[in-house]
């Protein structure tokens with residue numbers, strides 16, 4: 001029987017009334033000259049997670065690569081149900097930082113990853129948001145609130161630090177690792193152990209895209225039930241890990257394989 005964290009629960013089947021806007025528009029401000037792949041991986045993941053439409057609003061050089069990898073992608077800003085911000089973005093990239101600051105002060109739900117964790121102004125962040133730091137990014141995130149810790153502190157007691165970050169930011173926090181900790185308000189849940197095949201470059205970018213697609217697809221329910229974000233975050237971690245396990249049964253795992261297997265698992269579940 002499905003429980004509240006069963007990923008399938010968040011992928012209602014499509015029907016005759018659906019169009020490309022009805023089951024999730026995901027926007028990305030991700031990727032950069034040094035990390036173009038982060039832009040591509042997140043977009044691939046969102047598409048395989050069933051997004052109806054993906055917009056990419058990164059720099060123009062990376063945009064060319066994204067569109068050549070996925071011609072379905074539409075470039076620029078526009079109507080979006082969830083923005084994924086920061087994978088592969090350096091905090092000193094002023095062009096993308098301006099976009100991230102703008103979206104971080106609006107109301108569309110957000111996934112805030114990597115560089116965006118250092119850019120977003122948390123004093124004006126009110127959109128429904130999942131923050132996705134790894135342990136080293138968590139150190140920097142806490143420092144923005146005057147909380148000084150080291151990576152070893154986070155590794156020793158990840159549940160406590162996920163909760164602390166959730167309380168400081170007022171948002172859902174997904175602290176990545178072999179075991180992932182999802183925290184929101186006063187609740188924290190351990191998810192995993194996750195597949196060790198996720199220990200490969202770019203798998204976090206794939207998770208950010210998957211989360212974006214799941215939040216976008218459930219945007220209407222989320223508008224009236226903020227608590228759903230916690231359940232979606234947990235379900236996304238489970239699906240991400242299951243996709244890595246499925247990929248590893250075929251060949252050695254690269255991040256793009258994880259995105260592909262998300263699509264295979266979802267096809268089998270419908």
Ligand SMILES: NC(=O)C1=CN([C@@H]2O[C@H](COP(=O)(O)OP(=O)(O)OC[C@H]3O[C@@H](n4cnc5c(N)ncnc54)[C@H](O)[C@@H]3O)[C@@H](O)[C@H]2O)[C@@H](O)CC1
Nearest residue numbers: 035036037038086087088089114115134135136201202205
């Ligand atoms: N193909 C691509 O374009 C890729 C882009 N990536 C982007 O690269 C940027 C920098 O990524 P990183 O922060 O991993 O940078 P680095 O790999 O430069 O690592 C920076 C610091 O974070 C630590 N760290 C890395 N992963 C960790 C983890 N899982 N847990 C704890 N500490 C960890 C490292 O030990 C190091 O001290 C991000 O914006 C990310 O999205 C990565 O996802 C890799 C692939």
Ligand SMILES: Nc1ncnc2c1ncn2[C@@H]1O[C@H](COP(=O)(O)OP(=O)(O)O)[C@@H](O)[C@H]1O
Nearest residue numbers: 176177178194195196198199201202203204205
């Ligand atoms: N040893 C591991 N076992 C299970 N999951 C892991 C392991 N190492 C990393 N992961 C997962 O892989 C992803 C890595 O994300 P991240 O650290 O952002 O890497 P990247 O920046 O390369 O995308 C996270 O979802 C994390 O939980």
